[in-house]
Amino acid sequence: MYIYSPIHRLNYQALTQISVKRDDLIDPYISGNKWRKLKYVLADVFANKKSHLVTFGGAYSNHLVATAACAARNELKSTAFVRGEKVTNEMLVLCQLFGMQLIFVDRESYRDKRLLYAKVFSEDPESYFIDEGGASEEAVKGCADIISEITDTYDHIFCAAGTGTTAAGLLRGINEAGLSTTLHVIPALKNGDFIAEEINNYEKDLSKLQLHVDYHFGGYAKTTPDLIDFIKNFTASTGLLIDPVYTGKMFYAIYDLINIGKLKKDANILAIHSGGLLGIMGMKEKLFT
Incomplete structure (x- = not known):
């Protein structure tokens, strides 16, 4: 490519x-290292026949915008657990415009991302876990x-x-x-x-x-x-x-x-x-x- x-x-x-x-x-929007990080993640998503990207980040996370844009362009759903109190800003507006659903969580709960994911999406066979910042x-x-x-x-x-x-x-x-x-x-x-x-x-x-x-x-x-x-x-x-x-x-x-x-x-x-x-x-x- x-x-x-x-x-x-x-x-x-x-x-x-x-x-x-x-x-x-x-x-x-899928800028720089965010594009690099999501490139093979996306390939794995398709290989495993998933359709819902679930990820994590702060309220001004470039990774959240990139994931939302990536999902929209590939006809996938996306959800983000957002660290901290509910806010609205330029970055989160972009996420929502790209169709991303936002779940705001307190900082203590946010520490265990796998547990958060399991609580909400354990019964969603289409969901795909993407760590904060895309680390993988x-x-x-x-x-x-x-x-x-x-x-x-x-x-x-x-x-x-x-x-x-x-x-x-x-x-x-x-x-x-x-x-x-x-x-x-x-x-x-x-x-x-x-x-x-x-x-x-x-x-x-x-x-x-x-x-x-x-x-x-x-x-x-x-x-x-x-x-x-x-x-x-x-x-x-x-x-x-x-x-x-x-x-x-x-x-x-x-x-x-x-x-x-x-x-x-x-x-x-x-x-x-x-x-x-x-x-x-x-x-x-x-x-x-």
Whole structure:
């Protein structure tokens, strides 16, 4: 299947040697790593003759929008367990327009997703469980495909991480191709060392993995004035949209690592733009206040 994910050269201050894999251009709603994660999940859905996608996420989840759009385009039903109190926002409106049913659950109940799923859908033979963020072996396989699309050789590949699924796929692709490339992962969450364990669940050889856990800016969906200023300047200077939750932190990390000498300015670097730009809507007050 052909997808539109070109590699563009970036010209931003010290980042003149950086290329960007534009997975954000794959689709406006099933964007970036969400498309990758759902690709083989969808194949498994059809192989098992299921017709109802059931998944999980927060109120501003890009994954929920992607799953809803994917279901609608493939004539499937979709339902999401949404973490927290009942709200209405831009993301959930899109989900509902794509036909997704929303079930709001308290944060304590949300912790056991398998139990939630079983309570509501145990008697629905058409339902198919998709974990939060799409995390699964199928998702890792889909993200590993990124490496097979890259024709040039890079010293370093960077990606942002939430669950670590995309990183696991990239590392698998690097290992399977026998590349000497180092994979740099920027966790969006505080205390992101656990990402290595999550990656290790899917890919055992971590020798080419390097975690940078100090670019979380306070934790998931947290920001600082420095990060916001960077994102606004970066986007205005390059025309490339990045978000405060994932890709903004990744590009900030690359820029900082070059500036402090941890990366050579002439190194050949590829950044994976994993999409998720609709999530900017949940951060608009932080971007412009």
